[in-house]
Amino acid sequence: MDRRSILKAAGTISAAAAALAAFPRAVFAAYSEKAFKNPKVEDSLNELFGGNATTPSGDVKLKAPDIAENGAVVPIEVSTSLKADKIAFMVKENPNPLAIVADIPAGTEAMVKTRVRMGKTTQVTAVVSSNGKLYTASKEVKVTIGGCGG
Amino acid sequence: MSSIRIKAKERKGSVDVKTLMKHNMETGLRKNKDGSKIPEHWITDVTAESGGKTVFAAAFNTSISKDPYLAFAFAGKKGDTLKISWKDNTGKTDSAETVVK
């Protein structure tokens, strides 16, 4: 809960960002308006990682369906053999693409599973931050409009 | 009853964690029957602590599905305690503890 009290003390969003800058490695990923309420993937990456140059990598394994059964609940999973400190998911054409960013402290496996919402057919990208660089894996997930929605 | 369900099981020195957090995760895009927007309401931060240190943390957007699900794995053993907490955008928090099986 330490980082929470830091954030609380800092008070405003910009102060929280300042706190992030002051503790670039020690502070865990916290929600930030600038990273999450942002329609541009590049800007979100900048906000999260201080850079947005990414390299597709076969070492990042992304599991996502070809066709989503239901756009409201799309299971996704990423794992990597790289030594990761952070993992993020982007859903390209969602109003705000960044869905989640997770911290992977030492001793924790570089793996995250969750379920996301997708408004329409688009690319899902997993971003792994490792040794100051960003590695990605992407996949297009089709979202269809149901016929027998009941 | 806590809003958080946790399953934590050790497998060769690694603890597999699966957690489900009951939360509406309102996107702010849905409308009431009268046409007014339902305000956004979602979990922004989740942390998992074990043995006095953070073993996993995540920040969510509104695009995480209702009743968010997370699975991860950390170095630990049977008998360790694991505490998972969340905070939402209204400042509400909840937490739950479990013992690794």
Place this chain on the structure above:
Amino acid sequence: MFKGLTVGLVAVAMSMGASAGASNVSSSKLIKEATAAYKQVSKDTGYQWTVSVKALKAAQAAFDKGKYTDAEAHARAAMDLIEATRLQAKIEADTWKMRVPK
């Protein structure tokens, strides 16, 4: 079967267009007739189409607003749908047996 229903649907489309000189009295009468037909079909077949209910409600709503031409159009549409429901039930009374695997 299909033909019967198509006829029903075409009739709906046509009746939406035609109705001049609608009045309080004439539209009220039509709505009453449609409602009576609805009740009779419910009794005879045990079921209804959702669209018939919607058309009846639309007719009543238009009537309440004094839009008698619209009210009559909706009431006629309801009657056609109700008639198509009756036709469906009549055809299905025996046809369903053909779908049972032997």
Place this chain on the structure above:
Amino acid sequence: MKTIIRSTLGTLGLGLALGVSAGPVEDQAAFQKYYENKFPNTPVMDFQNGVYSILPEARQQWEAIEEFPPYEIAIENGEKLYHSKFANGKSLADCFGPEGAVRGQYPFWDKDRGMVITMERAVNECREANGEKPYGWKKGKIADVTAYMSFNSRGQEIKVDIPSDDPRALAAYEEGKEQFYTKRGQLNFACADCHMLTAGNLYRADTTSPAFGHATSWPVFRSKWQSMGTLHRRFAGCHNNIRANPYKAQGTEYSNLEYFVTYMSNGLEFNGPAARK
């Protein structure tokens, strides 16, 4: 399961040979055989997994959801409701035993009352008999309680009985059967059209599930609903889709339809609650 099929097939063969008109046993054999022929790659017992028994891609997502299924919350709620005391000090446990593992007994034909009794009805009748108000029929507490009871009953065999010494039971079955095969609504579909004759086909973007196995997994957490619901809630949803007015949940029509559909899945196992699209 296998014995059932073999014996019913035997009966069927005999029935045809002698020119006897089809009864429930023959219906069931022909029904199950129909799906086995239509989906030869699906192991028979797998039909209880609904559309996922025939759609490998969707199945993977379903399995990911089942890792921590959303209905677990319902099961926990249901457990609390199940054991919470009525005003008179009793609880549902006094009607259905310590765990409520009675799914395999429903639906059944009640000879005394001359009607089909579903598990939901039994739960509410237990409440009313103890001076409590019944739950609503389609979602909420009824779904939570039956989720708990179904969960504790997983693996029980479906063996719906149509007692031969009560012609009214056969009549109820026949009525359910007629419901299943009769076209309804402005879209002019029968249950059998989508879930039998064209089961596995796409309707816009949805693949229809085989009706063999339809009644096994209730109550269900549907992603579409984002909540739990009972079988009769789903029946009503289907009827709305084809633009037919739904019947009342737990009315004669849906109860008899449940009786028929569940009987058709005899030999499978109850495996509810479940997660569905």
